[in-house]
Amino acid sequence: MDIPRHWRLQRQRYALVGEVCKKCGARLFPPRDVCPQCSQPAYEPFQFSGKGKVYSYSTLYQAPAGYEQFVPYTVALVQLDEGPLVTAQLTDVDQDEIQIGMPVEMVTRKLREEGEDGLIIYGYKFRKQPAEAA
Amino acid sequence: MKMRDVSIIGVGQTKVAEHWDRSLRHLAGEAILAAMKDAHIEPAAVDALYVGNMLSGLLNGQEHLGALIADFVGLRGIEALKVEAACGSGAAALRLGYAMVAGGIHDLVVVCGVEKMTDTVNAETTTGLAMAADADYESIHGVTFVGINALLMRRYMYEYGVKHEDFAPFTVNAHRNAASNPYAMFRERVTVEQFSRARMIADPINLLDSSGIGDGAAAVVLCPSTMAGEYRREGVVRIRASAMATDAVAVHDRPDPLWLSAAEASAFKAYQQAGVGPRDIDLFELHDAFTIMSALSLEAAGFAERGKGVRLAQAGEIAREGRIPICTMGGLKARGHPVGATGVYQVVEVALQLRGEAGPNQIPNARLGMAQNIGGSGATVITHILEAQD
Incomplete structure (x- = not known):
């Protein structure tokens, strides 16, 4: 049970809070404290909109320990509207509908359970944006 | 400081298999004693042992491999330690050994x-391999190592x-070469049709896109x-270049995910050290953990233009008779991929080619061979260029 490991990431997992580099303006997710583009300190929090597009995706048929119950599930690289790519699962979407470029938005879902008495870990997944919002 | 040239005087390997x-x-x-015998050296002459391994703690409940293995092979007392760099651990250990000899230490x-991967059930091994990725921002989302490559x-x-x-030629070539390598895990040939119909693991990657997990040293x-x-x-083989580079561990942290910038940097540093270019290389043991990695590696190392790695394979240029033979003893795909051991297997195979001891798989007149070992999905890349020493 590694509670602190997940607890300390709550602002990222539940709210997609990253950082912005004050020098070059790069928006960073995950937060990393040093801007990879200009190597300057970047501690300023930045709230991402949670909107983006599918950059790539894959449906998994073989899961690591703790994820067997979800098989098959679809993971994706999502390009956020503000720039960064993020790795996450797609949810609430038909397999046949998914394609590269599909507009998606962040939702909060269960990421995994660690047994009957263990942690339930929540975090971001992405679903297809409703047509009017896209 | 003047560096000394370093040579390989002995090689050894076990068959890659499920060694229950x-x-x-x-x-x-077994591998160490075979290499020492091949080099005609006595245990008392050995100064140090470096062990490349990724997952012994998780899969075998055993760390501290340096002292453990030194003692086990009759080298108790010498300097010994384990080197870890995910699937690049083997070449990382070699690079440490190279530096120690080159620097005069x-x-x-x-x-x-060495890697022992079949002591655990599949899901645990999959979990272990995912440890090469970013635990907080990749693995927590259930994305496996295969899944990252599928993206x-x-x-x-x-x-x-x-x-x-279009990726089929990589797998067909690897299995063809493994068929005549007694140390390979999968020695049966594979057809294009079998490749296309194989069981899906992480769409679009199927079983025959993927290297085989096995035990080996x-x-x-x-x-x-x-x-x-x-x-x-x-049969002495000189190490003409040893070069390493890194990239972001998480694919989502790379500005251009389809370009293996560390593979490019590592290969071109190696070319510079050796004073050669891609066209001088007679064979290339690349890190074909998945067919996509073969394509990306050929491009990054300068053997194909961007987006054309697959075309090179389709044109037959990666076969033993082609312009740049790859996976000449089966590669990760068919020799098998005992992850922390793979980088040393690649170098053993290049050395055998340069010694003219590759049997039916011999590349005629091979003088210069390259081995490139990749950790994770391209975050650690170590390239060695070897030459037959007259």
């Missing part, structure tokens, strides 16, 4: 890569207009090139 009856230390021992060094492959197919079956013995003649008259 053998432990990690026995596998390492040691004269005789043994390098071993790259899907995007590659989308950007370059390539179909899944490989080892080499290093010494200064000027001393090599004391142990061996023929």
Whole structure:
């Protein structure tokens, strides 16, 4: 049970809070404290909109320990509207509908359970944006 | 400081397989003793042992491999330690050994890569391999190591207009070469049709896009090139270059996910050290953990233009008769991929080619061979260029 490991990431997992580099303006997710583009300190929090597009995706048929119950599930690289790519699962979407470029938005879902008495870990997944919002 | 030239005077390997009856230390021992015998050296002559391994803590409940294995093979007392760099652990251990000899710290060094992967059930092994990725931002989302490569492959197919079956020549070539390698795990040939129909693992990657997980160990013995003649008259292989580079661990942190920038940096640093270019290389043992990795590696190392790695394979240029033979003993795909051992297997195979001892798989007149070992999905890349020493 590694509670602190997940607890300390709550602002990222539940709210997609990253950082912005004050020098070059790069928006960073995950937060990393040093801007990879200009190597300057970047501690300023930045709230991402949670909107983006599918950059790539894959449906998994073989899961690591703790994820067997979800098989098959679809993971994706999502390009956020503000720039960064993020790795996450797609949810609430038909397999046949998914394609590269599909507009998606962040939702909060269960990421995994660690047994009957263990942690339930929540975090971001992405679903297809409703047509009017896209 | 003047660096010394370093040569390989002995090689050893176990067959890659599911070795139910053998432990990690026995596998390492077999490879090390074979390499020491091949080098005609006595245990008392060995200065140090470096062990490349990724997952012994998780899969075998055993760390502290340096001292453990040194003692087990009759080298108790010498300097010994484990080197970890995910699937690049083997070549990382070799690079440490190379640096120790080149820098004059040691004269005789043994390098071993070993991985024992079948002591656990599949889901645990999958969990272990995912540890090469970013735990907080990749693995927590249930994305496996295969899944990360599948994300790259899907995007590659989308950007370059390539179909899944276009990757078949990589697998067909690897299995053809493994068929005549007694140390390979999968020695049966594979057809394009079998490739296309294989069971899906992480769409679009199927079973036959993927390297085989197995148990195995490989080892080499290093010494200064000027001393090599004391142990061996023929079959000495000189390390002309050893170069390493890194990239972001998480694919989502790379500005251009379809370009393996660390593979490019590592290969071109190696070319510079050796004073050669891609066209001088006679064979290339690349890191074909998945077919997509073969395509990306050929491009990054300068053998194909961006987006054309698959075309090179389709044109037959990666076969033993082609312009740049790859996976000449089966590669990760068909020799098998005992992750922390793989980097040393690649170098053993290049050395055998340069010694003219590759049997039916011999590349005629091979003088210069390259081995490139990749950790994770491209975050650690180590390239060695070897040359037959007259």
